[in-house]
Amino acid sequence: MKTIWLAAVGAVMALTSAAGQETKTAPAQDFATIHAALCKKEKWETVAWKTDFREVHAASLKEGKPIFIWAMDGQTLGCT
Amino acid sequence: MVDRASTFADEETLALLRKGYIAFAPSVTEILKSRDPAGDFFRKVATQRPEPKHTKQGYYICSPDGTLLKGWMYPRPDDGTMKRYLKEAMEKYQAPTEVAAIDAGRPDRFAPQPPDGAVVAEVYTKLLEANWQKVNLARFELIRGAIGRDRLWITKAEVQELSKNVFPDSLLERLIRYNFVDNTHGVPAAWRGADIKELTIKVSPDQGKLKIDGSVRLDDGGNRHYDAKLEGFVELKGGTLTRFDLVAHGVLTAQKTAVGEVPIGDTTFAAAFTLAGDADSRRVPPLFTFDGAYLRTDKLRVSELRTTATK
Numbered sequence: 001m002k003t004i005w006l007a008a009v010g011a012v013m014a015l016t017s018a019a020g021q022e023t024k025t026a027p028a029q030d031f032a033t034i035h036a037a038l039c040k041k042e043k044w045e046t047v048a049w050k051t052d053f054r055e056v057h058a059a060s061l062k063e064g065k066p067i068f069i070w071a072m073d074g075q076t077l078g079c080t
Numbered sequence: 081m082v083d084r085a086s087t088f089a090d091e092e093t094l095a096l097l098r099k100g101y102i103a104f105a106p107s108v109t110e111i112l113k114s115r116d117p118a119g120d121f122f123r124k125v126a127t128q129r130p131e132p133k134h135t136k137q138g139y140y141i142c143s144p145d146g147t148l149l150k151g152w153m154y155p156r157p158d159d160g161t162m163k164r165y166l167k168e169a170m171e172k173y174q175a176p177t178e179v180a181a182i183d184a185g186r187p188d189r190f191a192p193q194p195p196d197g198a199v200v201a202e203v204y205t206k207l208l209e210a211n212w213q214k215v216n217l218a219r220f221e222l223i224r225g226a227i228g229r230d231r232l233w234i235t236k237a238e239v240q241e242l243s244k245n246v247f248p249d250s251l252l253e254r255l256i257r258y259n260f261v262d263n264t265h266g267v268p269a270a271w272r273g274a275d276i277k278e279l280t281i282k283v284s285p286d287q288g289k290l291k292i293d294g295s296v297r298l299d300d301g302g303n304r305h306y307d308a309k310l311e312g313f314v315e316l317k318g319g320t321l322t323r324f325d326l327v328a329h330g331v332l333t334a335q336k337t338a339v340g341e342v343p344i345g346d347t348t349f350a351a352a353f354t355l356a357g358d359a360d361s362r363r364v365p366p367l368f369t370f371d372g373a374y375l376r377t378d379k380l381r382v383s384e385l386r387t388t389a390t391k
Contacts, residue, residue, distance in 0.1 A: 029208065029350075031311045034327045038204035038227060038352035044088035047097045049105040051363050053118030056104040057182050060144040064175040068101040068166070069125070069140035072083065076105045077361040079230045079263045 049077055081265065085222040086157035093163050100170040101141075107364075108136055110191050117182040121146055141169045145176045157218055192369040197236030199321050200356040203259045203366075204229060208329070208350055210343035220265075220341055228263035231366040232353060234321065235375065243316050245290060247283050250375075253382040256296055258368040259351050260306060260328055265340035270368050273381035275300045280389070281310070290314040292326060306332045306349065326353040 049070070050056045060067050070076050087093060097103050111122045126136045128148035138153035139162065149172075150165045194200065205228035212224060232255055241248040256276060261268040281294035294310040312326030332349035334342055356362040368374055 029329060029348075031327045034208070034329055034350050035312070035325055035352050035354070038206055038327075038350060039202070039325075039354045042084065042089075042227065043091070043094060044084045045359065045361070046094055047088070047103045049103045049360060051105060051360050053104065053106065053111075053121065054182060056102050057117075057121070057144050060102045061175075061179060061181070063102065065100060065102050066149060066169055066173050066175075067104055067140075067142050067144060068097060069104045069106065069122070069142065070083070070088075071106060071108045071111075071122075071126075071140065072137050073108055073135070074267055075107045075364050075367075076083070077229070078364040079228065079267055079367040 051077065081223045081226050081228075082156055082219045085226050087162050090158070090163070093158075093166065096163065096166040096170065100166065100173075105361075107191060112136060121182070125151070139165075141165065143173070143176055143179075145179045147176075149173070157222060192365050192374075194233050194365070195235055195375065197239075199234040199239060199324070200362045201232040201234060201324050201353050202229070202356045202362075203232050203255075204352045204354075205259075205261070205263055206350055207262065207264055207332075207343065208348040210347040211345060212341065212343055215341070223265050223340075226264050228265075230259060230263060231356065231362070231364065232259055233366060233369070233375070234324065237377075239316070239319070239321050242290070242314055242321065243319050245283055245285055247281055247290075247292065247314075249380045249382045249386060250377045252279075252281060253376075253380045254374065255326075255353070256298070256382070258366065258371075258374065259353070260296070260298065260308060261351075262332060262334070262337075262347075262349055263367070266337070267367065268337070270371065271298050271300065271304075273379075275304075276381045276385065279382060279385045281386070286313075288315065289323070296328070303336060304332070304334045306330060308349075312353070321355065324353055324355050327351070 056067055106122065111119055113119065124146040125140050125142045125148050129138070129151040134153060138151060140148060141150040142148050149169045152161070152165070155161060210224070215221070234251060238248045238251045253273065257271045257273065261270060275298050276296060277299050278297040279294070284291045290313065292310065292312045292314060296308050296310065298304070298306040308328040308330035310326065310328045313323060315323035327350060329348065329350035332347050333345065336342060366374065
């Protein structure tokens with residue numbers, strides 16, 4: 001427990017004491033953990049969102065389904 | 081961002097969309113300007129919304145003849161309205177029998193298209209650790225843990241350089257300036273070339289792969305500061321890029337931001353890269369392609385720093 005507490009204090013001090021200095025230290029996290037945590041399919045991506053209207057229109061006619069449009073500023077499938 | 085974290089994280093809503101709808105996610109800015117069948121269709125549908133004045137942002141359920149069945153914007157985050165509308169429209173929907181296919185001519189696209197032979201990588205960003213002010217806005221709470229999304233174009237020439245075990249300056253500068261940015265709560269500002277203060281990069285062949293190790297210090301002169309470690313693996317087979325798995329992570333601080341709220345003090349911020357899959361989202365261009373310097377290959381700050389380092 002003492003080791004964990006000291007490690008936590010050390011991590012906080014690394015950030016705090018660096019205020020105003022040029023180089024700061026981030027808590028150590030390995031490449032594989034971060035990559036796996038971020039590069040994953042999210043729930044919203046389980047819908048087959050299309051970006052080409054011609055394909056949307058043709059699919060709607062062929063499958064007899066209505067069109068749902070998600071329209072927000074920026075790009076809803078990218079940076080928004 | 082709010083929608084991804086709330087409305088489109090709801091399993092029942094997603095099941096309704098997958099089963100009963102053709103889902104369209106255009107860029108509003110682009111489609112409102114487009115003088116083509118897509119633009120004509122969207123403007124026709126949007127103007128049927130009951131609100132007298134609205135930004136054209138929102139959700140629309142329509143038939144392929146351009147008839148609006150339901151159009152709305154709020155509540156956001158959703159309170160169940162979305163599911164109710166999706167169910168109602170599915171139950172009542174009668175596909176129009178006589179609708180002509182639209183003109184298959186060249187679409188009027190404003191969004192930049194990737195250069196021939198370019199490879200697309202997905203970029204994921206996240207604030208791994210951050211402290212926030214207490215707020216009562218649900219949408220702020222929702223997006224604090226969100227994963228930001230963007231893309232990176234890797235040109236054919238850059239792939240060729242990677243095949244020679246060289247990480248090209250142009251690619252390195254592009255991913256630093258345009259992807260080492262916190263886009264988890266809105267559209268950020270890119271870093272300027274001059275903001276790259278220090279840089280190291282090492283490319284080591286490792287059992288058929290390239291192991292990438294580096295570091296970068298970014299400072300815009302008073303507001304944002306990012307000290308990041310870069311690591312990962314790149315792999316090519318027969319000249320084709322088959323793996324581009326990179327992570328940048330480190331301490332990011334900002335006094336103010338272009339949009340949304342700013343975390344208090346230091347944060348731990350990460351950007352992760354991997355090759356794009358087959359989803360249609362790969363067609364969405366990287367945010368900063370509107371910047372004419374996005375594909376720049378000359379006058380690079382990275383080149384200056386790497387040249388200095390080898391002297």
